Amino acid sequence: MLYAITTLFLCQLAGELLVQWLSLPVPGPLLGMLFLFAGLLWRGGVPESLGETSGHLLRNLMLLFIPAVTGVMLHFERVGREWLPFLAAGILGAAFTMTVTALTLRWMIRITGKNAQ
Numbered sequence: 001m002l003y004a005i006t007t008l009f010l011c012q013l014a015g016e017l018l019v020q021w022l023s024l025p026v027p028g029p030l031l032g033m034l035f036l037f038a039g040l041l042w043r044g045g046v047p048e049s050l051g052e053t054s055g056h057l058l059r060n061l062m063l064l065f066i067p068a069v070t071g072v073m074l075h076f077e078r079v080g081r082e083w084l085p086f087l088a089a090g091i092l093g094a095a096f097t098m099t100v101t102a103l104t105l106r107w108m109i110r111i112t113g114k115n116a117q
Contacts, residue, residue, distance in 0.1 A: 004053035011036040 015032025052105055
């Protein structure tokens with residue numbers, strides 16, 4: 001588990017450092033995730049400890065959102081004044097996410113030749 005968490009944090013750190021160093025307009029963790037993906041492709045698979053640790057993190061993902069939600073609730077009166085942009089961002093963000101997910105699934109089914117049952 002320590003190996004897996006260290007790997008995840010090192011990939012995130014590498015992404016953050018590269019973004020800061022090159023002044024890139026993307027989040028560091030996104031770049032770190034791409035580094036992790038490239039490393040897993042190069043390795044040819046996911047190590048067992050990384051798969052298990054990632055599974056535990058994903059099962060408890062909601063706990064990681066609690067600080068962000070708490071931060072938003074501290075500014076609840078501003079959310080009340082500016083509710084329309086929040087609502088539009090939520091709806092458009094969800095629609096964009098669902099569209100990209102559906103197109104990605106469609107593309108993956110086409111290239112693998114497997115139908116989802």
